[in-house]
Amino acid sequence: MGSGESQKRSEILAALSKQRQRHTMLKEGGWYFTTRERIDVGPYPSSSDAATASEKLVALLSHVTAPSQARKVIAGFRSLDGLKD
16 A cells, blocks of 8 residues: 555545544443444443544444444444453
């Protein structure tokens, strides 16, 4: 991937991140982020771990438009990340 492509990818991911804004919060002894579907995802050991996971989820959701499909992707992500339902 060339530097121009890398720059464009970074810009796209930044735009998606703003569109699918996440909120990182500390609760019940762990760090979580909330999706726009109002699903709390976590716990993570640190705020930065939660933010990194949020960015990964944004990338997974980048082509999903239907809320029902987004919830399935989020559930799968939580399962793959070893998180409890």
